[in-house]
Amino acid sequence: MKTKKCLSIGLVASLILLGEATGALADYSSVILADNPIHYWRLEESITSQPAADTGTTPTNAGVYTGGVTLGQPTAPTLLGGTCALFDGANGTFVDLGLFHPGDSASFEAWVNMATDANTTFKAIVARWDGSYEMDANGGTGDVGNLVVRDTNNTFIAVATASAFVRGQWHHVVGTYDSAQSTTKIYLDAAPGTTNVGNGVSPLQNLGLNTPDRVFIAATRSGIFNWRGLIAKVAVYNYALTPTQILTHYNAGIPTNAPALSIQPAVIVQWPAFPAGYVLQVTDSLSNPNWATYADTPTLASGSSAEVIVTAGATHKFYRTVNSNVFHP
Numbered sequence: 666m667k668t669k670k671c672l673s674i675g676l677v678a679s680l681i682l683l684g685e686a687t688g689a690l691a692d693y694s695s696v697i698l699a700d701n702p703i704h705y706w707r708l709e710e711s712i713t714s715q716p717a718a719d720t721g722t723t724p725t726n727a728g729v730y731t732g733g734v735t736l737g738q739p740t741a742p743t744l745l746g747g748t749c750a751l752f753d754g755a756n757g758t759f760v761d762l763g764l765f766h767p768g769d770s771a772s773f774e775a776w777v778n779m780a781t782d783a784n785t786t787f788k789a790i791v792a793r794w795d796g797s798y799e800m801d802a803n804g805g806t807g808d809v810g811n812l813v814v815r816d817t818n819n820t821f822i823a824v825a826t827a828s829a830f831v832r833g834q835w836h837h838v839v840g841t842y843d844s845a846q847s848t849t850k851i852y853l854d855a856a857p858g859t860t861n862v863g864n865g866v867s868p869l870q871n872l873g874l875n876t877p878d879r880v881f882i883a884a885t886r887s888g889i890f891n892w893r894g895l896i897a898k899v900a901v902y903n904y905a906l907t908p909t910q911i912l913t914h915y916n917a918g919i920p921t922n923a924p925a926l927s928i929q930p931a932v933i934v935q936w937p938a939f940p941a942g943y944v945l946q947v948t949d950s951l952s953n954p955n956w957a958t959y960a961d962t963p964t965l966a967s968g969s970s971a972e973v974i975v976t977a978g979a980t981h982k983f984y985r986t987v988n989s990n991v992f993h994p
Contacts, residue, residue, distance in 0.1 A: 706900075728763075756888060772906040775900070782893070785805070787885075789892060792880070795875050798813065824858055849861045
C-alpha cells in the first residue's frame with residue numbers, strides 16, 4: 666500500500682482581530698419617546714425662524730430661537746442622529762420654551778458639548794428660575810454639573826455630578842426630582858452624583874417669582890448665565906427617571922465599543938518548494954487535531970516562504986507571501 670506523505674503543520678489561532686467602532690442601529694429618539702417625556706426638543710431645525718419643535722406627549726411648547734444660535738450642527742460621534750444647536754454664550758442667546766410646569770415630580774435631560782472657551786461662571790442647560798429648577802454647569806467648581814430645585818416648602822435643594830464636564834466632549838446629563846420623598850438626583854453619563862433626600866411628600870414649586878417667568882434652554886432667569894457650545898435632544902418628564910432608564914438612554918446615544926484586540930502567536934512555515942507528493946495540512950487544535958488539507962495553499966516559487974494564519978475556529982484562513990507582504994483571503 667502506498668503511503669501518502671503529509672507535511673502536517675499545527676496552526677494555533679493567530680489572527681489579529683481589529684475592531685472598528687460601529688454605531689447601534691436603534692434610533693435614539695425612539696428610545697426617549699418610549700419613556701413618555703411630556704416635552705422633547707430635538708433642536709434639528711434648519712433655520713432659526715422655525716419654531717423648535719416639541720415632540721413630547723404634551724407637545725404644547727414649541728421653542729423660539731433667540732440670539733446667537735447656529736443650527737444644523739453635527740452630533741457625531743454620538744448616535745443621537747440628526748443635527749443640534751450651537752449657542753454662542755452671549756446674554757440673550759437661548760431657546761424660549763414659554764411657560765409650563767412639569768408637575769409634582771420631574772426629570773430634565775440633555776446632551777451637551779461645552780465649548781473649550783466657555784466662561785467660568787454658571788452655564789445653564791435648561792431652567793425655569795422662578796425657583797422651580799435649574800440644571801447647569803458650575804464653572805466655579807470646575808464645570809461640575811448641578812441641579813437646583815425648590816419644593817413647595819420653598820426649600821432650596823442642590824445636587825452635583827460626581828465628575829465635571831470635559832470641554833469639547835459630548836456628555837449626557839439628567840436631573841431628577843421625586844416629590845414622594847423630596848429626593849433630588851443628578852447623573853452625568855449615567856453615573857450618579859450626589860443625592861438630596863428631604864422629609865415627606867413635597868411637590869416641585871410653581872410660584873412664578875421672576876419676570877419673565879419662562880423656561881429656557883441654554884439660559885436662566887432673565888436670559889443670563891448662558892451656555893456656550895452644543896446642545897441636543899432636550900427632554901422634560903413629569904416623573905423621576907430611574908437609573909435603569911437613564912443608563913438605557915445614555916447607551917442609546919454612544920457608539921458601541923470596538924472589540925478588544927486578540928493576538929496569538931503565528932506559525933511561520935518555510936520551505937524551498939513543496940516536495941513532490943506532499944501536501945500542507947492545518948488544524949485548529951494541537952490537543953485534539955482534526956487535520957485538513959489546506960486547499961488554498963499558494964503555489965510558491967523556489968526560495969519563497971509564507972506565513973499561514975487561521976482563526977481559532979479555522980473559519981477564516983489567510984496567507985501572506987513574505988516577498989510581497991500582501992495578504993490574500
